[in-house]
Amino acid sequence: MELVNSVTSGMRPYPMEELARIKAGLSKAGKPIFDFGTGDPKIPTWDPIRDALLKAVPQISQYPSVRGTDALRESQWGYLGRRFGIHRSADIGIIPAQGTKEAIFNIGLCLVGREGKRHLVYPDPGYPVYRASALYAGGIPYPVRVTRETNFRLEPWKLPAEIQKSTAAIWINHPHNPTGATASYEYWQQIIDWCHKTNTILLSDDCYVDIYDAELDSGVNNDPRKDRMPLTPLQQSSDRVLTFMSLSKRSGLTGYRSGMIAGDARIINSILQARANFGVGSPDFIQAAATVAWDDEHHVQERRKIFTHRLKLAAPYLEKLGLLESRPEAAFYLWCQIPKSFQGDDVKFILALAEHGIITSPSSWLSEGLKGYFRLAMVPDDKSTVEAMEILSKFVAQNS
Ligand SMILES: Cc1ncc(COP(=O)(O)O)c(C=O)c1O
Numbered sequence: 135m136e137l138v139n140s141v142t143s144g145m146r147p148y149p150m151e152e153l154a155r156i157k158a159g160l161s162k163a164g165k166p167i168f169d170f171g172t173g174d175p176k177i178p179t180w181d182p183i184r185d186a187l188l189k190a191v192p193q194i195s196q197y198p199s200v201r202g203t204d205a206l207r208e209s210q211w212g213y214l215g216r217r218f219g220i221h222r223s224a225d226i227g228i229i230p231a232q233g234t235k236e237a238i239f240n241i242g243l244c245l246v247g248r249e250g251k252r253h254l255v256y257p258d259p260g261y262p263v264y265r266a267s268a269l270y271a272g273g274i275p276y277p278v279r280v281t282r283e284t285n286f287r288l289e290p291w292k293l294p295a296e297i298q299k300s301t302a303a304i305w306i307n308h309p310h311n312p313t314g315a316t317a318s319y320e321y322w323q324q325i326i327d328w329c330h331k332t333n334t335i336l337l338s339d340d341c342y343v344d345i346y347d348a349e350l351d352s353g354v355n356n357d358p359r360k361d362r363m364p365l366t367p368l369q370q371s372s373d374r375v376l377t378f379m380s381l382s383k384r385s386g387l388t389g390y391r392s393g394m395i396a397g398d399a400r401i402i403n404s405i406l407q408a409r410a411n412f413g414v415g416s417p418d419f420i421q422a423a424a425t426v427a428w429d430d431e432h433h434v435q436e437r438r439k440i441f442t443h444r445l446k447l448a449a450p451y452l453e454k455l456g457l458l459e460s461r462p463e464a465a466f467y468l469w470c471q472i473p474k475s476f477q478g479d480d481v482k483f484i485l486a487l488a489e490h491g492i493i494t495s496p497s498s499w500l501s502e503g504l505k506g507y508f509r510l511a512m513v514p515d516d517k518s519t520v521e522a523m524e525i526l527s528k529f530v531a532q533n534s
Contacts, residue, residue, distance in 0.1 A: 141269045156488045168522035170510040171493040173311070173466065177386050177440060180433035183423045187390070190422035198415035200406060202230040206421045209428040210394055216431070217344070218369045220396075225372045227402025229409070230416040230424070233391035234341055234380040235263055238305075240412050241376070241395075242267030244405045245303045245335055253297055256305035257288045259312055259501035261339065264305045273302065277502050282459065286315035291328050303335035309342040309364050312500055312509040313469045314462020316346075322367040329374055335401070338377045340366050341393075342465040344384040344434055348442035351435045364464050372398050383466070384434050385427040392416060392424045441466040444512040444519050451523035452510075455530050466512040472496075475534045478506040490529050492522050 136143070153171075160167050210228050214220040231237035238261070246252055246268065256264035258277035268275040276297060280286040290304055306325055308317035317325075329336040343364045350363055368377045376397035381387040395402065409415075416424070427433075445461065448468060452458035457470040472483040480496035487494060497507035514522060 144269075145266070152485055153488055153493065156485065157493065160491055165491055166518075166521075167491050167493065168514050168518050168525075169493045170513055170522070171495055173383070173511040173513070174388050175386060175441075175466070175511075175513045177437065179386060180427075180430070180436075182430070183385065183387065183426050183433075186426040187419050187423035190419035192418070196418075198418050198421070200229065200409045200415045202228075202416065203418065203421050203425070206230060206425045206428075209425045210396070213428040214368075214396065218366055220366075220368055223372070225399050226368070226396060227399040227406075228394055228396040229402055229406055230421060231378070231393040231395055232414045232416050233382060233388075234339070234378040234393040234395075236391075236412075236414050237378055237393060237395050238263045238337075238339065239267045239270070240409065240414065241303070241337060241405070242271035242273055243412075244401075244408050246271040246273035248302050248335075249333065251300045251302035251334075253301045254303055254305070255288070255290060255293070255297070255301050257286070257307055257310065259497055259504050259507075260305070260307055261311055261341075262500070265502070276301070279504065280310070280313075286310050286313045287317060287321055290325070290332075290334075298332050298334075301332065301334045303337050304329065305337050305339055306367075307339040307341070309345065309462075309464035311342065311465060312467050312495075312497075314342075314465040314467055316362075316364050316463040319365060319370070322365060322370055326367055326371045326373075326375065330371075334374070336367060336375045338367050338375065340364075340377045341380045342383055343379065345438065345441060345466055346464040348435065348438040351438060362463075368397055374398055374401070376401060381424055381427050384437075386437060387423070387427060390420050390423060392420050392427075441512050444514075444516060447516060447519050448510065448512070448523050451527055455527060457530070468510040468512070470508055470510065472506055472508055473530050473534055480505050480508055484508055486533070487526065487529060490525050492526055492529075 157167060207228055211222050253274045253276045254268035255276045255278060257280045265275045278288050280288050288306060343366055346364055366377050367375050376395055378395055380393035449458060449461050452470055458468060472480050476483040480498055484494050484496045495509045497504045
Protein backbone atom coordinates (compact mmCIF):
# COMPACT_ATOMS: atom_id res chain seq x y z
CA MET A 135 0.00 0.00 0.00
CA GLU A 136 1.35 3.42 -0.90
CA LEU A 137 0.56 5.89 1.86
CA VAL A 138 2.66 8.63 0.28
CA ASN A 139 3.66 9.24 -3.32
CA SER A 140 6.90 7.97 -4.81
CA VAL A 141 8.63 11.37 -4.62
CA THR A 142 8.09 11.43 -0.87
CA SER A 143 9.01 7.80 -0.26
CA GLY A 144 12.05 8.30 -2.49
CA MET A 145 13.38 11.33 -0.57
CA ARG A 146 16.81 10.34 0.62
CA PRO A 147 17.14 11.41 4.23
CA TYR A 148 20.64 12.52 5.09
CA PRO A 149 22.22 9.51 6.80
CA MET A 150 22.53 11.58 9.94
CA GLU A 151 21.69 8.92 12.52
CA GLU A 152 25.31 7.88 12.89
CA LEU A 153 26.41 11.49 13.33
CA ALA A 154 23.61 12.11 15.87
CA ARG A 155 24.70 9.02 17.80
CA ILE A 156 28.31 10.24 17.94
CA LYS A 157 27.21 13.73 19.05
CA ALA A 158 24.99 12.28 21.78
CA GLY A 159 27.89 10.13 22.99
CA LEU A 160 30.23 13.14 23.13
CA SER A 161 27.66 15.20 25.06
CA LYS A 162 27.10 12.39 27.53
CA ALA A 163 30.85 12.10 28.09
CA GLY A 164 31.03 15.88 28.62
CA LYS A 165 33.38 16.28 25.62
CA PRO A 166 33.35 19.47 23.55
CA ILE A 167 31.57 19.55 20.18
CA PHE A 168 32.77 21.90 17.44
CA ASP A 169 29.89 22.08 14.99
CA PHE A 170 30.98 23.16 11.50
CA GLY A 171 28.08 21.22 9.96
CA THR A 172 25.15 23.51 9.13
CA GLY A 173 25.57 27.08 7.84
CA ASP A 174 23.74 28.63 10.78
CA PRO A 175 26.15 30.81 12.78
CA LYS A 176 25.12 31.74 16.31
CA ILE A 177 25.78 35.48 16.36
CA PRO A 178 23.42 37.72 18.37
CA THR A 179 20.86 39.56 16.25
CA TRP A 180 21.47 43.27 15.79
CA ASP A 181 19.32 44.96 18.49
CA PRO A 182 17.29 47.31 16.21
CA ILE A 183 16.08 44.28 14.23
CA ARG A 184 14.82 42.55 17.38
CA ASP A 185 13.31 45.78 18.69
CA ALA A 186 11.42 46.32 15.42
CA LEU A 187 10.03 42.80 15.62
CA LEU A 188 8.93 43.13 19.25
CA LYS A 189 7.32 46.50 18.65
CA ALA A 190 5.37 45.14 15.68
CA VAL A 191 3.79 42.17 17.44
CA PRO A 192 0.10 43.14 17.27
CA GLN A 193 -2.68 42.86 19.80
CA ILE A 194 -4.97 41.49 17.13
CA SER A 195 -3.46 39.03 14.67
CA GLN A 196 -4.47 39.14 10.99
CA TYR A 197 -3.37 37.25 7.87
CA PRO A 198 -0.39 38.87 6.15
CA SER A 199 -0.59 39.64 2.43
CA VAL A 200 1.70 37.71 0.06
CA ARG A 201 2.58 40.98 -1.65
CA GLY A 202 4.19 42.36 1.52
CA THR A 203 4.12 45.81 3.08
CA ASP A 204 5.00 49.01 1.22
CA ALA A 205 7.56 49.82 3.92
CA LEU A 206 9.40 46.54 3.31
CA ARG A 207 9.39 47.03 -0.46
CA GLU A 208 10.78 50.57 0.03
CA SER A 209 13.71 49.27 2.05
CA GLN A 210 14.33 46.43 -0.42
CA TRP A 211 14.43 48.93 -3.30
CA GLY A 212 16.83 51.01 -1.21
CA TYR A 213 19.07 47.99 -0.72
CA LEU A 214 19.01 46.96 -4.39
CA GLY A 215 19.92 50.52 -5.40
CA ARG A 216 22.69 50.96 -2.81
CA ARG A 217 24.28 47.56 -3.24
CA PHE A 218 23.78 46.81 -6.95
CA GLY A 219 22.71 50.04 -8.66
CA ILE A 220 19.33 48.43 -9.45
CA HIS A 221 16.72 51.17 -9.48
CA ARG A 222 12.95 51.11 -9.23
CA SER A 223 11.40 50.20 -12.56
CA ALA A 224 8.09 48.87 -13.83
CA ASP A 225 10.05 45.94 -15.31
CA ILE A 226 11.10 44.65 -11.89
CA GLY A 227 8.85 43.30 -9.16
CA ILE A 228 9.71 42.32 -5.57
CA ILE A 229 7.87 40.00 -3.18
CA PRO A 230 8.81 38.78 0.28
CA ALA A 231 9.59 35.14 0.96
CA GLN A 232 9.42 33.13 4.18
CA GLY A 233 13.15 32.53 3.81
CA THR A 234 14.47 31.65 0.38
CA LYS A 235 14.20 27.90 1.00
CA GLU A 236 10.43 27.93 0.54
CA ALA A 237 10.72 30.27 -2.45
CA ILE A 238 13.33 28.02 -4.09
CA PHE A 239 11.13 25.00 -3.49
CA ASN A 240 7.85 26.60 -4.57
CA ILE A 241 9.10 28.29 -7.74
CA GLY A 242 9.35 24.84 -9.35
CA LEU A 243 5.56 24.55 -9.09
CA CYS A 244 5.21 27.73 -11.13
CA LEU A 245 7.80 27.03 -13.82
CA VAL A 246 7.95 23.30 -14.58
CA GLY A 247 5.94 22.62 -17.73
CA ARG A 248 6.16 26.15 -19.16
CA GLU A 249 6.29 25.86 -22.94
CA GLY A 250 6.25 22.09 -22.44
CA LYS A 251 9.72 22.20 -20.78
CA ARG A 252 10.26 19.97 -17.75
CA HIS A 253 13.95 20.06 -16.87
CA LEU A 254 15.33 22.09 -13.99
CA VAL A 255 19.11 22.45 -14.33
CA TYR A 256 21.26 23.14 -11.25
CA PRO A 257 24.87 22.93 -10.01
CA ASP A 258 26.22 19.85 -8.27
CA PRO A 259 27.56 19.98 -5.59
CA GLY A 260 24.96 22.44 -4.41
CA TYR A 261 21.93 23.25 -2.32
CA PRO A 262 19.74 20.10 -2.18
CA VAL A 263 16.40 21.95 -2.45
CA TYR A 264 16.80 22.56 -6.22
CA ARG A 265 16.37 18.83 -6.77
CA ALA A 266 13.43 18.49 -4.39
CA SER A 267 11.72 21.43 -6.09
CA ALA A 268 11.97 19.79 -9.51
CA LEU A 269 10.76 16.40 -8.27
CA TYR A 270 7.74 17.66 -6.33
CA ALA A 271 6.72 19.86 -9.25
CA GLY A 272 6.69 16.83 -11.56
CA GLY A 273 9.77 18.10 -13.34
CA ILE A 274 13.04 16.40 -14.21
CA PRO A 275 16.05 17.34 -12.08
CA TYR A 276 19.21 17.84 -14.13
CA PRO A 277 22.26 18.24 -11.89
CA VAL A 278 25.43 19.43 -13.63
CA ARG A 279 28.76 18.67 -11.97
CA VAL A 280 30.70 21.91 -11.49
CA THR A 281 34.47 21.70 -11.09
CA ARG A 282 37.52 23.76 -10.30
CA GLU A 283 38.40 23.90 -14.05
CA THR A 284 35.55 26.40 -14.63
CA ASN A 285 35.79 27.94 -11.13
CA PHE A 286 32.68 25.91 -10.28
CA ARG A 287 30.62 27.76 -12.91
CA LEU A 288 27.87 25.87 -14.66
CA GLU A 289 28.12 26.12 -18.46
CA PRO A 290 24.68 25.22 -19.82
CA TRP A 291 25.73 25.87 -23.45
CA LYS A 292 27.75 22.64 -23.20
CA LEU A 293 24.71 20.50 -22.31
CA PRO A 294 23.14 18.16 -24.90
CA ALA A 295 20.99 20.15 -27.35
CA GLU A 296 17.76 18.39 -26.32
CA ILE A 297 18.34 19.30 -22.65
CA GLN A 298 19.03 22.93 -23.57
CA LYS A 299 15.73 22.98 -25.42
CA SER A 300 13.68 21.35 -22.66
CA THR A 301 15.02 23.37 -19.69
CA ALA A 302 12.25 25.38 -18.06
CA ALA A 303 14.64 27.12 -15.65
CA ILE A 304 18.25 27.04 -14.53
CA TRP A 305 19.62 27.58 -11.02
CA ILE A 306 22.90 29.46 -10.72
CA ASN A 307 24.36 30.00 -7.25
CA HIS A 308 27.27 32.43 -6.77
CA PRO A 309 28.74 32.84 -4.21
CA HIS A 310 28.44 29.08 -4.41
CA ASN A 311 27.55 26.81 -1.54
CA PRO A 312 29.76 24.81 -0.84
CA THR A 313 32.85 26.17 -2.67
CA GLY A 314 32.48 29.94 -2.19
CA ALA A 315 33.22 30.53 -5.89
CA THR A 316 31.94 33.78 -7.36
CA ALA A 317 30.90 34.74 -10.89
CA SER A 318 32.17 37.57 -13.09
CA TYR A 319 30.17 40.15 -15.01
CA GLU A 320 31.18 38.37 -18.25
CA TYR A 321 29.98 35.00 -16.97
CA TRP A 322 26.61 36.45 -15.96
CA GLN A 323 26.27 37.99 -19.41
CA GLN A 324 26.96 34.61 -21.03
CA ILE A 325 24.32 32.99 -18.82
CA ILE A 326 21.76 35.72 -19.54
CA ASP A 327 22.43 35.48 -23.29
CA TRP A 328 22.05 31.70 -23.17
CA CYS A 329 18.77 32.01 -21.23
CA HIS A 330 17.40 34.48 -23.76
CA LYS A 331 18.52 32.35 -26.69
CA THR A 332 16.98 29.17 -25.27
CA ASN A 333 14.01 30.88 -23.58
CA THR A 334 15.01 29.62 -20.13
CA ILE A 335 14.18 31.34 -16.84
CA LEU A 336 17.34 32.29 -14.92
CA LEU A 337 16.97 31.65 -11.18
CA SER A 338 19.87 33.22 -9.32
CA ASP A 339 20.29 31.96 -5.76
CA ASP A 340 21.94 35.02 -4.21
CA CYS A 341 21.74 33.80 -0.63
CA TYR A 342 25.46 34.59 0.06
CA VAL A 343 25.78 37.72 -2.08
CA ASP A 344 26.61 39.89 0.97
CA ILE A 345 29.05 37.50 2.60
CA TYR A 346 32.42 38.47 1.15
CA ASP A 347 35.91 39.54 2.24
CA ALA A 348 35.53 42.26 4.90
CA GLU A 349 38.62 44.00 3.52
CA LEU A 350 36.49 45.16 0.61
CA ASP A 351 34.55 47.30 3.11
CA SER A 352 37.58 48.96 4.61
CA GLY A 353 39.19 49.67 1.24
CA VAL A 354 42.53 48.34 2.53
CA ASN A 355 45.45 49.77 0.51
CA ASN A 356 43.02 52.17 -1.08
CA ASP A 357 42.06 49.45 -3.48
CA PRO A 358 38.38 49.80 -4.28
CA ARG A 359 38.22 46.33 -5.92
CA LYS A 360 34.52 46.93 -6.15
CA ASP A 361 34.29 44.33 -8.83
CA ARG A 362 35.34 41.69 -6.33
CA MET A 363 32.04 42.17 -4.53
CA PRO A 364 29.66 39.41 -5.64
CA LEU A 365 27.22 40.43 -8.36
CA THR A 366 23.64 39.53 -9.18
CA PRO A 367 22.51 39.04 -12.79
CA LEU A 368 19.58 41.37 -12.10
CA GLN A 369 22.13 44.18 -12.51
CA GLN A 370 22.46 43.21 -16.15
CA SER A 371 18.94 42.18 -17.16
CA SER A 372 15.50 41.61 -15.67
CA ASP A 373 14.15 39.80 -18.74
CA ARG A 374 13.36 36.24 -17.53
CA VAL A 375 15.66 36.73 -14.52
CA LEU A 376 14.70 36.18 -10.87
CA THR A 377 16.98 36.61 -7.89
CA PHE A 378 16.45 34.98 -4.50
CA MET A 379 17.98 37.04 -1.68
CA SER A 380 17.96 36.13 1.98
CA LEU A 381 18.33 37.78 5.37
CA SER A 382 19.58 34.50 6.81
CA LYS A 383 23.27 34.98 6.03
CA ARG A 384 23.31 38.76 5.47
CA SER A 385 21.73 39.55 8.86
CA GLY A 386 21.83 36.19 10.66
CA LEU A 387 18.04 35.95 10.70
CA THR A 388 17.79 32.22 9.94
CA GLY A 389 15.07 31.76 12.55
CA TYR A 390 12.96 34.69 11.27
CA ARG A 391 12.49 33.05 7.83
CA SER A 392 12.79 36.12 5.64
CA GLY A 393 14.00 36.77 2.14
CA MET A 394 12.79 38.17 -1.17
CA ILE A 395 12.26 37.26 -4.79
CA ALA A 396 13.00 40.12 -7.19
CA GLY A 397 13.06 40.25 -10.96
CA ASP A 398 11.01 40.11 -14.15
CA ALA A 399 7.75 41.85 -13.19
CA ARG A 400 5.73 39.64 -15.53
CA ILE A 401 6.82 36.52 -13.66
CA ILE A 402 6.58 38.17 -10.23
CA ASN A 403 2.98 39.22 -10.90
CA SER A 404 2.04 35.69 -11.95
CA ILE A 405 3.73 33.95 -9.04
CA LEU A 406 2.11 36.41 -6.65
CA GLN A 407 -1.22 34.84 -7.58
CA ALA A 408 0.20 31.35 -7.13
CA ARG A 409 1.84 32.15 -3.80
CA ALA A 410 -1.52 33.29 -2.41
CA ASN A 411 -2.39 29.58 -2.51
CA PHE A 412 0.87 28.38 -0.99
CA GLY A 413 0.28 30.03 2.40
CA VAL A 414 3.69 31.70 2.41
CA GLY A 415 2.77 35.26 3.41
CA SER A 416 5.49 36.61 5.69
CA PRO A 417 4.05 37.70 9.09
CA ASP A 418 3.84 41.49 9.40
CA PHE A 419 6.11 41.59 12.47
CA ILE A 420 8.77 39.66 10.54
CA GLN A 421 8.39 42.14 7.68
CA ALA A 422 8.85 45.01 10.15
CA ALA A 423 12.13 43.46 11.33
CA ALA A 424 13.17 42.71 7.74
CA THR A 425 12.57 46.37 6.80
CA VAL A 426 15.18 47.42 9.37
CA ALA A 427 17.60 44.69 8.23
CA TRP A 428 17.54 45.59 4.50
CA ASP A 429 17.92 49.29 5.42
CA ASP A 430 21.21 48.88 7.27
CA GLU A 431 24.67 47.88 6.09
CA HIS A 432 26.66 48.39 9.27
CA HIS A 433 25.54 45.20 10.99
CA VAL A 434 26.30 43.29 7.80
CA GLN A 435 29.84 44.71 7.72
CA GLU A 436 30.30 43.53 11.31
CA ARG A 437 29.22 40.02 10.29
CA ARG A 438 31.61 40.05 7.33
CA LYS A 439 34.48 40.90 9.72
CA ILE A 440 33.61 37.90 11.89
CA PHE A 441 33.50 35.41 9.01
CA THR A 442 36.57 36.81 7.26
CA HIS A 443 38.52 36.49 10.51
CA ARG A 444 37.36 32.92 11.15
CA LEU A 445 38.24 31.86 7.60
CA LYS A 446 41.70 33.38 8.05
CA LEU A 447 42.18 31.49 11.31
CA ALA A 448 41.17 28.11 9.89
CA ALA A 449 42.53 28.19 6.33
CA PRO A 450 46.28 27.98 7.13
CA TYR A 451 45.79 24.75 9.11
CA LEU A 452 43.97 23.10 6.22
CA GLU A 453 46.49 24.42 3.69
CA LYS A 454 49.34 23.02 5.75
CA LEU A 455 47.61 19.63 5.76
CA GLY A 456 47.25 19.84 1.97
CA LEU A 457 43.45 19.63 2.21
CA LEU A 458 42.51 23.14 1.00
CA GLU A 459 43.33 23.82 -2.64
CA SER A 460 42.18 27.42 -2.64
CA ARG A 461 40.52 29.86 -0.28
CA PRO A 462 36.88 30.76 -0.97
CA GLU A 463 36.19 34.01 -2.85
CA ALA A 464 33.04 34.58 -0.75
CA ALA A 465 30.46 32.94 1.59
CA PHE A 466 31.60 31.34 4.86
CA TYR A 467 32.55 27.81 3.89
CA LEU A 468 35.82 25.95 3.42
CA TRP A 469 35.59 23.24 0.78
CA CYS A 470 38.31 20.69 1.43
CA GLN A 471 39.63 17.40 0.16
CA ILE A 472 39.60 14.52 2.60
CA PRO A 473 43.01 13.01 3.47
CA LYS A 474 44.28 10.47 0.92
CA SER A 475 44.37 7.73 3.55
CA PHE A 476 40.54 7.68 3.56
CA GLN A 477 40.59 6.66 -0.12
CA GLY A 478 37.73 8.90 -1.19
CA ASP A 479 35.30 7.77 1.51
CA ASP A 480 34.10 11.17 2.73
CA VAL A 481 31.38 9.76 5.00
CA LYS A 482 33.89 7.49 6.76
CA PHE A 483 36.19 10.50 7.20
CA ILE A 484 33.58 12.87 8.66
CA LEU A 485 32.31 10.18 11.04
CA ALA A 486 35.83 9.40 12.25
CA LEU A 487 36.50 13.12 12.70
CA ALA A 488 33.20 13.53 14.55
CA GLU A 489 34.44 11.05 17.16
CA HIS A 490 36.95 13.81 18.03
CA GLY A 491 34.16 16.37 18.40
CA ILE A 492 34.46 18.05 14.99
CA ILE A 493 31.25 18.01 12.95
CA THR A 494 31.47 18.68 9.19
CA SER A 495 29.46 17.83 6.04
CA PRO A 496 30.73 15.23 3.53
CA SER A 497 30.44 15.95 -0.20
CA SER A 498 28.11 12.93 -0.58
CA TRP A 499 25.43 14.87 1.31
CA LEU A 500 25.76 17.95 -0.91
CA SER A 501 25.90 16.15 -4.22
CA GLU A 502 24.50 13.34 -6.28
CA GLY A 503 27.62 11.20 -6.33
CA LEU A 504 30.61 13.45 -5.59
CA LYS A 505 32.93 11.79 -3.09
CA GLY A 506 36.19 12.77 -1.43
CA TYR A 507 35.43 16.27 -0.11
CA PHE A 508 34.05 17.85 3.04
CA ARG A 509 32.70 21.26 3.99
CA LEU A 510 33.34 23.37 7.06
CA ALA A 511 30.83 26.14 7.87
CA MET A 512 32.43 28.91 9.93
CA VAL A 513 29.93 28.61 12.75
CA PRO A 514 32.08 28.12 15.89
CA ASP A 515 33.68 31.23 17.43
CA ASP A 516 37.38 32.15 17.04
CA LYS A 517 38.64 30.27 20.08
CA SER A 518 36.71 27.12 19.20
CA THR A 519 37.82 27.37 15.57
CA VAL A 520 41.50 27.37 16.56
CA GLU A 521 40.97 24.58 19.09
CA ALA A 522 39.15 22.49 16.48
CA MET A 523 41.85 23.07 13.86
CA GLU A 524 44.52 21.85 16.32
CA ILE A 525 42.49 18.68 16.96
CA LEU A 526 41.86 18.19 13.23
CA SER A 527 45.59 18.58 12.47
CA LYS A 528 46.49 15.91 15.03
CA PHE A 529 43.73 13.63 13.74
CA VAL A 530 44.96 13.90 10.14
CA ALA A 531 48.59 13.36 11.18
CA GLN A 532 47.62 10.21 13.10
CA ASN A 533 45.60 8.89 10.18
CA SER A 534 47.99 9.34 7.29
C1 LIG B 1 22.69 28.08 -1.40
C2 LIG B 1 21.58 28.30 -0.45
N1 LIG B 1 20.43 28.81 -0.93
C3 LIG B 1 19.38 29.04 -0.12
C4 LIG B 1 19.44 28.74 1.23
C5 LIG B 1 18.20 28.99 2.07
O1 LIG B 1 18.34 30.00 2.96
P1 LIG B 1 17.09 30.63 3.72
O2 LIG B 1 15.89 29.76 3.50
O3 LIG B 1 17.49 30.65 5.15
O4 LIG B 1 16.89 32.00 3.14
C6 LIG B 1 20.61 28.22 1.77
C7 LIG B 1 20.69 27.90 3.21
O5 LIG B 1 21.66 27.47 3.74
C8 LIG B 1 21.71 28.00 0.91
O6 LIG B 1 22.87 27.49 1.35
